[in-house]
Amino acid sequence: MSPTNRPRTFDSHFRRSNQAYLKQQGDARPATIRIGFVLLEHFSMMAFTGAVDALVTANLLSCDPLYSFRTLSLDGSEARSDLGIDISVSGALYDLDVGELDLLFVCGGYRTPLLANRQLTEKLQEAGRRGLTLGGLWNGSLLLAWAGLMDGYDCTLHPENRDGLEETCPKVRLSRQPYVIDRDRVSCAGASSALDMMLAVIRQHYGQEVVRGIEEILSCDRIGEQPDRPMPTVASDPTLPDALRAVLELMEANIEEPLGMEEIAALVNLSRRQIERLFQRHVDSTPSKYYLELRITRARRLLLQTSESIAAIAVACGFVSTTHFSHCYRDYFGVSPTQARQNRRG
Known part of the structure; x- marks a missing residue:
């Protein structure tokens, strides 16, 4: 393949934004990791959805699903959350073939009746023998500890249940961290930490690049604590030099009619070579390629x-013609704009 026909790849952070739309290279496909959630009565809806949100968002970043998950109750009937909302489940824990899963989480909540259950204990112990990673949300790790599956492990759980765990399971190393990953055991202490816990799990499976992509999609949720703060962009990243942020802001503000590099250099009082060095050091790309990826x-x-x-889209994004736009789009995504739109509608 000649250099002019070689497919382009994203160098900058835009690779994360576009990951799910890139043409799959070669035959290598990620193995889908299978996760089960046991929903106990009055389980924390917020903890559960936080964990699942990370998994669903991870799948948005890939042409092939990175995760599949199923929900389970003890007997297969609907599970009632702490909000009084009944959730349909995939099946009964008792009927589960644990060999069909890679991870199994027990989801508890503030009002979950914490009673030892022989069938639950036996199923969890079987999962442990089969080598599944086991986890607890809110106080779900207490059920794992009662099954003897947290002995010698660090774990955490909701403060309301800490005394009970310390009294009944002295071999468990209780942590005060919001979430803990210790080898093949995972736990979080409440609703707010469930998302961060699952992001840490995903980081172990697929690396930091996927986690950054998830955080980029979910970033609006993180701004709620500071309502006066604008939504972040690359140009607003405070870790970048002011001069580079000024260049990025100019690029973001001039998409329909892109500025030339000499014009940008003059506007920020830098030489073209200085700008190239900033991009190489902090963006791992060239200015012109970053501008095109934007x-x-x-x-x-x-x-x-x-x-x-x-x-109209070609004009709005600064391409000199639909032909030029189509060639660039195909170079990056492996399909023409027309094919991409048809695939999306299909």
Whole structure:
């Protein structure tokens, strides 16, 4: 394949934004990791959905699903959450073949009746023997500890249940951290830490790049504690030098009519070579390639999220013609804009 026909790859952070739309290279596909959630009565809905949100968002970043999950109750009937909302489940824990899972989580809540259950204990112990990673949300790790599956492990759980765990399971190393991962045991202490716990699990499975992509998609949720703070962009990253942030802001503000590099250099009082060094050091890309990736990412969003014509999108994103836009789009995503829109609708 000649250099001019070689597919382009994203160098910058835009690779995370576009990961799910990139053409799969070769035959290598990630193995889907299978997770089960045992929903105890009055389980914490917020803890459960926080953990699942991370998994579902991870799947959005891949052409093939990174995770599958199923919900289970003890007898297969609906599980009532702490909000009084009944949740349909995939099946009964008693009927579960644990060999069909890679991880199994027990989801508790503030009002969950914490009573030893022989069938639950036996199923959890079987899962432990089969080598599954086991975890607890809120106070779910207490049920794992009662089954003897947390002895010699660090774990955490909701403060309301700490005394009971210390009294009944002295071999468990109780942590005060919001979440803990110790080898093949995972636990979190409450609703707010469930998302962070699952992100840490995903990081072990697929690396930091996938986690950054998830955090980018879910970033709006993190801003709620500071309502006056604007939503973050790359240009607003305080860890970047002011000069580089000024260049990035100019690029983001001039997509329809892209600025030339000499013009950008003059506007920020830097030489072109100085700008190239900043991009190489902090963005791991060249200024021109970053600018193109910024525009092609915006074009992809408009293409798949609006009914604007391809010609209008090409103009809005600074491409000199629909032909130029189509060539660039195919270079990055392996399909033409027309094919991409048809695939999305299909």
